[in-house]
Amino acid sequence: MWESIARTGAWHGEIWNRRKNGEIYPELLTISAVQDDAGELQKYVATLTDITEQKAAAAEIEHLAFYDPLTNLPNRRLLKDRLALALASSKRNKQLGALMFMDLDNFKRLNDTLGHDMGDLLLQQVAGRLLSSLRASDTAARLGGDEFVVMLETLGENAEQATIHAEVVGKKILTALSEPYLLDGHDYRCTSSIGITLFDGYTVDEDSLLKHVDIAMYQAKQSGRNAMCFFDQAMQTVLLERATLEADLRLALEGEQFKLFYQMQVAQDGRIVGAEVLIRWQHPVQGLVTPITFIPLAEETGLILLVGQWALETACMQLKRWEGNPLTQDLQLALNVSARQLHHAGFVEQVRSVLKKTGIEPSRLKLELTESMVINDIKDAIIKMQALRDIGVRFSMDDFGTGYSSLTHLTQLPFDQLKIDHSFVHNIGVKQADAVIVQTIIAMANTLGMEVIAEGVETQAQRKFLALNGCKLYQGYLFSKPVPLVAFEAQLTQLLHLTKIN
Numbered sequence: 001m002w003e004s005i006a007r008t009g010a011w012h013g014e015i016w017n018r019r020k021n022g023e024i025y026p027e028l029l030t031i032s033a034v035q036d037d038a039g040e041l042q043k044y045v046a047t048l049t050d051i052t053e054q055k056a057a058a059a060e061i062e063h064l065a066f067y068d069p070l071t072n073l074p075n076r077r078l079l080k081d082r083l084a085l086a087l088a089s090s091k092r093n094k095q096l097g098a099l100m101f102m103d104l105d106n107f108k109r110l111n112d113t114l115g116h117d118m119g120d121l122l123l124q125q126v127a128g129r130l131l132s133s134l135r136a137s138d139t140a141a142r143l144g145g146d147e148f149v150v151m152l153e154t155l156g157e158n159a160e161q162a163t164i165h166a167e168v169v170g171k172k173i174l175t176a177l178s179e180p181y182l183l184d185g186h187d188y189r190c191t192s193s194i195g196i197t198l199f200d201g202y203t204v205d206e207d208s209l210l211k212h213v214d215i216a217m218y219q220a221k222q223s224g225r226n227a228m229c230f231f232d233q234a235m236q237t238v239l240l241e242r243a244t245l246e247a248d249l250r251l252a253l254e255g256e257q258f259k260l261f262y263q264m265q266v267a268q269d270g271r272i273v274g275a276e277v278l279i280r281w282q283h284p285v286q287g288l289v290t291p292i293t294f295i296p297l298a299e300e301t302g303l304i305l306l307v308g309q310w311a312l313e314t315a316c317m318q319l320k321r322w323e324g325n326p327l328t329q330d331l332q333l334a335l336n337v338s339a340r341q342l343h344h345a346g347f348v349e350q351v352r353s354v355l356k357k358t359g360i361e362p363s364r365l366k367l368e369l370t371e372s373m374v375i376n377d378i379k380d381a382i383i384k385m386q387a388l389r390d391i392g393v394r395f396s397m398d399d400f401g402t403g404y405s406s407l408t409h410l411t412q413l414p415f416d417q418l419k420i421d422h423s424f425v426h427n428i429g430v431k432q433a434d435a436v437i438v439q440t441i442i443a444m445a446n447t448l449g450m451e452v453i454a455e456g457v458e459t460q461a462q463r464k465f466l467a468l469n470g471c472k473l474y475q476g477y478l479f480s481k482p483v484p485l486v487a488f489e490a491q492l493t494q495l496l497h498l499t500k501i502n
């Protein structure tokens, strides 16, 4: 200070000063030397500013940038810094570490029912319990919402032992978090799900590690709650493949990669009464992809609305083409409708407008719905089914017997047909109980005045049993597999001795 004043005539800087009461505080001090006309040093002028509050504010800002204000745990940013350091040090000293990702089961429900203040209280208590389950050298962080991450370091060089160690800590955390909470007088219980992965500083970076534990956590949730799962490479591969398939699915519609296959439905005398249309995806690389893989994916992504629209239009256009020929004009097509389609607000209008556009006789279109999708929102289902039935569209209950619908439901719902699930048909002659179920379903359908069809009929024995018990319609490999349109028309020609279609 003196040197600067001697050289430049001034000094400016922060000093620690002491108040009269003895308290030490930070002060901003400026000292200037004042000279007289002759250039002789006359006096020093000092300006003092107490900067205690500024300092506190700056510290607060720094804290906010790196810590979660609610729980005081490190936030995502600081966690990533620490993780990067941990990876570097793990690489240096060959010590394995573990990363855990946890989230509370049903946290949203607590927020929705008891309010966000209660949610906040819970998060604070969770943070406390996490800290008390860890060593001082471990890190617990909150990423946001009800997502927490724990990082364990120096778990030794042996992967097996490190795994065991991490598992022990994981279990400890699961137990600690599942103890009862007292939230502002409310008793509350909750469980959590944990995803774990080991790290060694060589294999993956921070971002991938966080993705891995996220995947593992998701898997823990899937396997029931209050569970813990280690990251699994195979699982990641599956998820990656799914993501690729999803991207391809988006292109499939524009690329006209979907096709409808037709599986005949036959009457007792062998006459073809129509077909169930089953969608196929002609993937440019993977070949024919089964709907069992891509329909659920299309449902999740909402693409089913477009795919379903396409299937509906294609089926109706085909019915239109068949109208001209007396031998095909009575064929019915059964079309599978997915839950998301049915419960979409525009469903009735969608079907109506396609019927109008193609001008076909609505009773030749049969929509297949499963019990579970109808039961999920029975009011909505009844209203929509009724609206479409009023204009002549028919309904078949697919996979009948596998859901949970009661007789009450069944009589409320305007179905024209029950379709006995293939699993029961398969067990005819194999499992007596299932044969009895088949008999019961047929009897019930007859009593309720509904048509009944059996799917998955593969043997003559099954067909005989069904016929004997009063089921007059069949579908299954015994008659034909689902085939492309041309092949289906060939089957028609063969069976109906048609000379020409269209």
Ligand code: C2E
Residues within 6 Å of the ligand: 263, 277, 278, 279, 290, 291, 292, 295, 308, 311, 336, 337, 338, 398, 399, 422, 455, 456, 457, 458, 475, 476, 477, 478, 481, 482
């Ligand atoms: P689903 O509606 O139960 O269709 C019957 C499935 O059983 C079809 O499988 C069919 O090929 C198969 N199958 C028919 N006869 C036999 C048989 O005798 N034995 C055996 N083991 N299987 C038989 P696919 O074509 O793979 O379709 C699977 C599921 O995909 C369908 O089950 C349906 O839920 C869904 N799906 C197919 N097309 C569409 C569609 O256009 N839209 C929607 N939303 N779902 C569709």
Ligand code: CA
Residues within 6 Å of the ligand: 276, 336, 368, 398
């Ligand atoms: Ca079906």
Ligand code: CA
Residues within 6 Å of the ligand: 398, 399, 419, 421, 422, 455
């Ligand atoms: Ca079925």
